[in-house]
Amino acid sequence: MKKKMSLINKILINLPTPSNISYWWNFGSILGVCLMIQLVSGIFLSMHYSPNINSAFKSMIHITRDVNFGWMMRLIHANGASMFFFFMFLHTGRGMYYGSFLKKKVWFSGTFIMLILMATAFLGYVLPWGQMSFWGATVITNLLSALPYLGNTLVAWIWGGFSVENPTLNRFFSFHFILPFIVSMLILCHLIFLHEKGSSNPLGLKNNVDKISFHPYFTFKDIYGFLVVILLFIFINFKTPFLFNDPENFTPANPMITPPHIQPEWYFLFAYAILRSIPNKLGGVLALVMSIFIILTLPYTANSKFKSMSMYLTKKILFYMFCMTFILLTWIGAKPVEDPFIVMGQILTFTYFSYFLMTPLLTKLYK
Numbered sequence: 001m002k003k004k005m006s007l008i009n010k011i012l013i014n015l016p017t018p019s020n021i022s023y024w025w026n027f028g029s030i031l032g033v034c035l036m037i038q039l040v041s042g043i044f045l046s047m048h049y050s051p052n053i054n055s056a057f058k059s060m061i062h063i064t065r066d067v068n069f070g071w072m073m074r075l076i077h078a079n080g081a082s083m084f085f086f087f088m089f090l091h092t093g094r095g096m097y098y099g100s101f102l103k104k105k106v107w108f109s110g111t112f113i114m115l116i117l118m119a120t121a122f123l124g125y126v127l128p129w130g131q132m133s134f135w136g137a138t139v140i141t142n143l144l145s146a147l148p149y150l151g152n153t154l155v156a157w158i159w160g161g162f163s164v165e166n167p168t169l170n171r172f173f174s175f176h177f178i179l180p181f182i183v184s185m186l187i188l189c190h191l192i193f194l195h196e197k198g199s200s201n202p203l204g205l206k207n208n209v210d211k212i213s214f215h216p217y218f219t220f221k222d223i224y225g226f227l228v229v230i231l232l233f234i235f236i237n238f239k240t241p242f243l244f245n246d247p248e249n250f251t252p253a254n255p256m257i258t259p260p261h262i263q264p265e266w267y268f269l270f271a272y273a274i275l276r277s278i279p280n281k282l283g284g285v286l287a288l289v290m291s292i293f294i295i296l297t298l299p300y301t302a303n304s305k306f307k308s309m310s311m312y313l314t315k316k317i318l319f320y321m322f323c324m325t326f327i328l329l330t331w332i333g334a335k336p337v338e339d340p341f342i343v344m345g346q347i348l349t350f351t352y353f354s355y356f357l358m359t360p361l362l363t364k365l366y367k
Contacts, residue, residue, distance in 0.1 A: 016211040017218055018201035024098070025199060025218075026225035027091035033226055034084040035187065039180055041077040045070075049127065051173035053166045056129035057252040075241045081121055082244045083233055085267035088114060089326075092295070097319055100200040101298040105193040111296055113186050116179060118268070118292075123176040125265055129169065130249030135262045137172070138164050143275075146282040163255070261336050269333030270326055274352065276337060277345040287349065294356050301360035315359075322355040 048067050050059040063070035092114065094100070101107040126137040141158055145151040160167025198211065236243060244266060248259045264272055271291050278284035329348050335341040 015195065015214040016198055017214045018199055019210050019212045019217075020202055021199060021218075022202060023221065023225065024090075024094045024202075026222055027087050027094060028194075029222045030087050030225055030229050031084065031091060032187070033229070034080060034087060035180070035184065037076060037080045038084060039184075041073050041080060042177070042180065044073045045077055046177060049173070051127070051170050053129060053169055053253070056127065056169060060128050072237070075237045079233065079236055079241065079244060081124065082265070082267065083229070083236075084117070085121070087229075088117065089267070093323065095200075096295070096298065098200055098202055099302065101295075101302070103193070103197060103200065104299045105196070106190060107299055108296065109186060109190040109193055111292070113183060113190060115292060116183055116186065120176060120179040120183065121265065121267070123172045123179070126169065126172050127176060128249060129253045130246075131251045131253055131257070131259050132246045132248040132262070134164060134253035134255065135259055136264055137168065139262055140264070141168075143281075143285050143288070146285045148282075263334055266330060266334070269331075270329040270352075271333075273329040273333035273345045274349045276333070277342070277349040287353075291352065294353065297356060298359070301356070318355060318358055322352070325351045325355070 045063060048059060048063045048070065050056055060074070063074055065071075067073075092110070095107065095110070122136075122140065126133045141155055141164065144154045144158070147154065156162065158168070158171075159165065160171065246263070246265075263269065271288050274291050275284040275288040278287050325348050329345070329352060332341055332345045332348060
């Protein structure tokens, strides 16, 4: 018991924390709250969900209409995923802006957590078995067929047959249930790596000696962040509950009818726009994967004395341009594949990757 209390004191109470960190550092703890919301709501939903193509859509209607507070659990889980990704993008952006990638173990573990969360969200999007769920699964899994030699075999293995069918839904449900617990373990590793040398700071200094204890200064700051986020979440769930849902997903999956415009959830649209902007299928898949993995290059390319972009005007402007590119790519991803959106997507894709090439060039100027 004493050992447990000493560990809590070390991690949550007496943890040396830079005194100048702002509310931008709240997103890590907010993401922890998001994970707990998703785990609890997901477990309750799994009690009534049926992973069968003949009953999956009906089970969602049953949860919404017949199960006590089932409608609320479904809305919490669906909108919680959007909230999770919104704060994860802000958390990653803060790390890029303030040079948190200096801590390589933390940055790498965080990137892999983001990749697994994306996989988890995609698997979960298929489970309601609506029109967009079915066709989204068909299109995204078909991308693996671009891989030479093994592509078609890999797609058939994932499907469990020759199309997205009952075996696909079963295994997607199994993986969607187990992956969040794997993410929880990775987050624990992420926190261990973070607490080895402490948090980053707005100046991006590697050895910051101006530190104070985590409690009570930052516990109250975190609690304030939790309250604001939960109030916003409650407002969305009760005022505009289907704000992030696609209307096509309120129709049961029909392999014989293709929706006029197939698109993933909003948090995948930036990567989907990058995929569509490359004419070659394999090139598009590689660009899609690199749109995430490319952030792993930041610890090796930004080697100026001050890691934080807040110290350099040109770097700040470049980062703001990158943020605008990300937002515009998300917008383009929701548009049909036609002019002028095709050309705009290609220009924005080039701009997106150019940011990671321009960063080392600017770093050399500031050395």
